[in-house]
Amino acid sequence: MANSVSQDAISTILANPSPDSSSDLPDIIVQVLDLKLTGNRYTFNASDGKMKLRAIFPSNMSSDIMTGSVQNKGLVKILDYTLNDIPNKSEKYLIVTKCEVVSSALETEIKTGEPDIVLKKPKLEHEVKNEANTDLAGIVLKPKQEMVSKSAAQIVHEQRENMAPLARMAMTRRVHPLVSLNPYQGNWTIKVRLTSKGNMRTYKNARGEGCVFNVELTDEDGTQIQATMFNEAARKFYEKFQLGKVYYISRGTLKVANKQFKTVKNDYEMTLNDNSVVEEASDEEAFIPETKFNFVPIDQLGPYVNGRELVDIIGVVQSVTAVSNIKRKIDNENIPKRDMIVADETKKTVVVSLWNELANNVGQELFDLADKSPIVAIKSLKVSDFQGVSLSTLGKSTVMINPDVSEAKKLRSWYDSEGKGSSMANIGMGLSPSRSGARSMYTDRISLSDITSNQSLGDEKPAFFSIKAFVSLIRPEQAMWYCGCKTCNKKVTEAIGSGYWCEGCQKNDEECNLRYIMVSKISDTRGEAWVSAFNEEAEKIVGCSAGELDKLKSELGDIDGYQQKLKEATWIPHLFRVSVTQNEYNNEKRQRITVRAVAPIDFAEESRYLLEDIKKMRGSH
Amino acid sequence: MQDMDISSPAAFVNGGLLRMHVGRKVRTVLQVTRSDIGSVMGRSTDGCQLVAKGSPPVPLTSYVEVIGVAENENTIRAELWTNFGDTFDASNYDKLCQLANGELKHLFL
Numbered sequence: 001m002a003n004s005v006s007q008d009a010i011s012t013i014l015a016n017p018s019p020d021s022s023s024d025l026p027d028i029i030v031q032v033l034d035l036k037l038t039g040n041r042y043t044f045n046a047s048d049g050k051m052k053l054r055a056i057f058p059s060n061m062s063s064d065i066m067t068g069s070v071q072n073k074g075l076v077k078i079l080d081y082t083l084n085d086i087p088n089k090s091e092k093y094l095i096v097t098k099c100e101v102v103s104s105a106l107e108t109e110i111k112t113g114e115p116d117i118v119l120k121k122p123k124l125e126h127e128v129k130n131e132a133n134t135d136l137a138g139i140v141l142k143p144k145q146e147m148v149s150k151s152a153a154q155i156v157h158e159q160r161e162n163m164a165p166l167a168r169m170a171m172t173r174r175v176h177p178l179v180s181l182n183p184y185q186g187n188w189t190i191k192v193r194l195t196s197k198g199n200m201r202t203y204k205n206a207r208g209e210g211c212v213f214n215v216e217l218t219d220e221d222g223t224q225i226q227a228t229m230f231n232e233a234a235r236k237f238y239e240k241f242q243l244g245k246v247y248y249i250s251r252g253t254l255k256v257a258n259k260q261f262k263t264v265k266n267d268y269e270m271t272l273n274d275n276s277v278v279e280e281a282s283d284e285e286a287f288i289p290e291t292k293f294n295f296v297p298i299d300q301l302g303p304y305v306n307g308r309e310l311v312d313i314i315g316v317v318q319s320v321t322a323v324s325n326i327k328r329k330i331d332n333e334n335i336p337k338r339d340m341i342v343a344d345e346t347k348k349t350v351v352v353s354l355w356n357e358l359a360n361n362v363g364q365e366l367f368d369l370a371d372k373s374p375i376v377a378i379k380s381l382k383v384s385d386f387q388g389v390s391l392s393t394l395g396k397s398t399v400m401i402n403p404d405v406s407e408a409k410k411l412r413s414w415y416d417s418e419g420k421g422s423s424m425a426n427i428g429m430g431l432s433p434s435r436s437g438a439r440s441m442y443t444d445r446i447s448l449s450d451i452t453s454n455q456s457l458g459d460e461k462p463a464f465f466s467i468k469a470f471v472s473l474i475r476p477e478q479a480m481w482y483c484g485c486k487t488c489n490k491k492v493t494e495a496i497g498s499g500y501w502c503e504g505c506q507k508n509d510e511e512c513n514l515r516y517i518m519v520s521k522i523s524d525t526r527g528e529a530w531v532s533a534f535n536e537e538a539e540k541i542v543g544c545s546a547g548e549l550d551k552l553k554s555e556l557g558d559i560d561g562y563q564q565k566l567k568e569a570t571w572i573p574h575l576f577r578v579s580v581t582q583n584e585y586n587n588e589k590r591q592r593i594t595v596r597a598v599a600p601i602d603f604a605e606e607s608r609y610l611l612e613d614i615k616k617m618r619g620s621h
Numbered sequence: 622m623q624d625m626d627i628s629s630p631a632a633f634v635n636g637g638l639l640r641m642h643v644g645r646k647v648r649t650v651l652q653v654t655r656s657d658i659g660s661v662m663g664r665s666t667d668g669c670q671l672v673a674k675g676s677p678p679v680p681l682t683s684y685v686e687v688i689g690v691a692e693n694e695n696t697i698r699a700e701l702w703t704n705f706g707d708t709f710d711a712s713n714y715d716k717l718c719q720l721a722n723g724e725l726k727h728l729f730l
Contacts, residue, residue: 603710604710604713607710607713608710608713611713611716611717614720618724
């Protein structure tokens with residue numbers, strides 16, 4: 001039993017589109033790739049290691065395939081077939097009418113690398129003269145002669161050096177501009193440069209573990225799109241994708257981009273899975289695009305705290321710590337981290353935390369250079385409220401030491417002349433460290449009338465604000481909670497029999513957790529609004545869990561404990577962090593305010609805030 | 622006991638502002654430094670040592686508010702005592718006193 005493909009099997013097939021039983025053809029053993037069900041028949045790509053041909057199995061073989069006698073990456077001997085043209089395309093299509101299984105799934109796709117001497121036109125001239133090669137020529141004379149009957153596209157393809165295994169794609173390499181891609185048409189190939197590569201991240205959620213990374217792709221027109229890969233696909237493509245190189249990609253899927261997490265301007269984002277095809281375009285030079293910075297002065301970092309927008313900064317390194325290891329709570333993994341203090345012309349300093357690879361590689365460099373006060377430029381930092389204001393790197397952050405940009409030169413001369421000696425304060429100072437949650441309640445503080453009077457807030461991305469308000473009404477008759485899965489919190493349905501069924505976890509549970517989904521009215525000095533709150537936040541508003549409130553509701557007695565509890569929740573002042581979005585409802589756009597965090601009032605902090613506000617108002621007189 | 626002048630509101634004062642209201646009703650918060658029978662010594666929110674005469678509550682917390690008549694520039698004859706607990710932001714209160722006696726006096730008196 002053979003365990004490999006027949007040499008030039010595809011060429012043989014192409015040369016003999018309609019063999020009859022008397023033709024003296026060599027064995028045609030091909031590898032079955034990309035086997036998939038289309039309608040009620042199985043299609044695949046027949047490969048001989050050098051070339052591929054689209055093919056289809058007869059419907060009477062579908063059951064064999066389903067039972068696994070014919071497997072993807074397995075070998076089949078084609079006994080009878082017809083080669084058809086695909087209308088409007090230069091491709092051919094193999095209709096297998098009779099075949100037998102030669103081998104079950106092989107480890108990998110067979111690739112026989114270097115093109116056969118015979119198929120390279122230039123060398124053919126030599127062959128004719130050489131005696132030894134005449135033998136070869138003799139054996140392969142048939143296909144050589146029949147080269148004439150091959151389509152022009154095929155000949156052009158065969159002349160190419162370094163024939164890629166993805167012969168079919170090469171022949172039909174109709175490259176689509178990124179801007180033309182949409183989720184409804186899956187038959188495309190794009191040619192793009194990898195302009196950004198994120199780090200591989202591992203995650204653990206209620207359903208298990210996984211790994212993911214994403215990249216940014218840019219085509220010739222300059223259109224960009226983000227592509228994400230999970231698990232198998234992530235592992236498969238992580239090494240393959242290298243920054244600056246150009247790739248032909250096909251068989252990705254598109255979906256509408258999640259505006260909150262968008263990093264490039266595109267309505268769609270792409271996912272590549274195990275079936276996607278990524279091939280390096282060998283005819284293109286790698287070009288790592290110049291990093292474009294958009295620096296934010298340190299004293300202007302305030303508005304970005306806890307927001308989703310990433311910032312770039314440039315500054316003079318004041319100090320760098322040694323590497324420390326932080327245990328990640330979610331999965332107990334140890335992550336290297338290094339902190340450094342950076343200062344700029346605003347005479348403010350900020351702490352920048354370098355994580356993972358950045359802590360080790362460029363972090364070490366910075367550590368060694370620290371006393372020379374180098375200039376550092378960092379792209380894509382997250383701004384958090386730790387100790388007031390602090391910056392953290394992400395997978396996609398890039399760090400450049402003493403970059404060749406004009407801002408660096410300006411900083412250098414400022415620092416050497418006056419910066420070095422001046423006293424500088426940390427941007428987070430002056431805002432007292434307090435319990436988390438309360439800290440960020442002072443950024444973007446507005447009043448309810450500011451939100452309700454501006455109906456266009458949050459139409460692109462959700463807008464976040466802090467509010468100080470009182471809960472003024474919680475309607476007792478509303479459906480205040482839902483039954484949530486104990487593992488993943490998604491809504492469960494009542495199972496047949498007893499218990500609850502979770503569609504996401506695909507399992508039954510005797511019990512479920514009641515989780516709040518509550519609407520209430522809040523009021524402040526200027527206005528009022530209806531807001532939604534989910535479990536954690538609603539618990540803080542009501543003062544007990546949904547389960548406990550449910551118990552109160554079903555208790556009998558003189559005093560309606562349930563109504564009482566809801567009444568007691570009103571007219572208590574809270575600090576709310578809210579998001580404002582636009583919802584479409586019956587073709588109308590409606591403003592939706594969601595509570596993202598609830599914090600008690602810290603009166604000293606609040607007084608400080610009000611005094612500042614008064615000062616600002618007096619200043620304007 | 623002398624009748625308390627209740628016809629006008631008590632002016633918010635700190636150590637430095639007390640002298641502006643001698644003979645009138647004032648209120649202030651003191652950080653208790655010494656407590657005797659008949660009087661309490663405390664630090665005002667701007668750091669001056671003031672005396673509050675009268676009968677403080679028992680027990681007395683670290684911070685106490687006194688409302689009474691200003692006898693002189695460092696003594697208040699307290700009528701009303703309120704425990705303000707052990708944590709208090711003196712700087713906020715001090716700023717309030719400045720606002721209440723300055724530009725925004727008309728909102729208070």
